Amino acid sequence: MASDWAEERETLLAIYDNAIEATDQGFYMRLRPDVDHEQQCFVQLDLTFQVPTNYPEAKPTVLLASPRGLNHEQFTRLVQDIEELVADASEAQEACAIDVIQSLKTGLEEMNQPPSTCVICLDNLRSDNLYKTRCFHCFHLSCLIRYLYYRHHNMEADMTAEDHARLRAQYATDEEIAAARLKEERAKPSPCPICREAMPADRTLKKAAEEIAGMPPTLDPAGSASPVKDLPMPLSPQQRKEQEKRQALFQRQLAKGGIICAS
Secondary structure (H helix, E strand, C coil), X not given: CHHHHHHHHHHHHHHHHHHEEEECCEEEEEXXXXXXXXXXXXXXXXXXXXXXXXXXCCCCEEEEEEEECCCHHHHHHHHHHHHHHHHHHHHCCCCCHHHHHHHHHHHHHHHCCCCCECCCCXXXXXXXXXXXXXXXXXXXXXXXXXXXXXXHHHCCCCCCHHHHHHHHCCCCCHHHHHHHHHHHHHHCCEECCCCCCEECCCHHHHHHHHHHHCXXXXXXXXXXXXXXXXXCCCCCHHHHHHHHXXXXXXXXXXXXXXCCCCC
16 A cells, blocks of 8 residues: 555665655665775666555566676576565565665675676786776776776777867867877776776876876887886786796797797
8 A cells, every 4th residue: 555655665765865766656776785995896786666556465566777797697696586575575465675675785795796807817806906997897907007008099089070170270280180189089088998888087097097198109019118018017926827837838839930929
């Protein structure tokens, strides 16, 4: 009945305050684990809870959307757990909104772990060199800095007729126009290497961007003149051992006449 949902809604508002948007028809809430720092939050999802007119005798509609940091198996498990919880509550004609929230928060806290590998270098992620983007993708910070470095120095800016006409009013030559257009493109947030969502620069990325902008472009990525070699890339003892094994393999292949590099 409407009075049942009205009472439950008041309880939800008292518990979650501004974290929940509740109406006569249900509520919406973004769920995350309770952590001390944003960089410690690796999972998130949106919950929409819609109540029918004869709730709780009739089942509410529960929608889980926009999962972040969850793989398909984890998300499916959460959906199945909530479907069972809602079905049991409906059969008993009991309100279940608070139970749904608590079940999801418990599940998210259990799943709140970073991925095991960095998708850029495919090596193990370490907590002392981990950076999580706003889109909940995780990388070695040093790998992300290298990605930003290469993107900065190898970027090409599209030039539409409108862009050219706009910049022609400010610059005399095509070279100046192209440079100005490239500067505009570089000022935009860089895209995530995985999903291409813009990565707004926080303090860490702003500092990296300032350092990258002051470096010269890579002239010879394999040579000693390359400033990429000076970019931070701390290695664990395990990574150093793997590096030595790969170097030994490289030398064996080279000694046998293997074609290592087409150049």
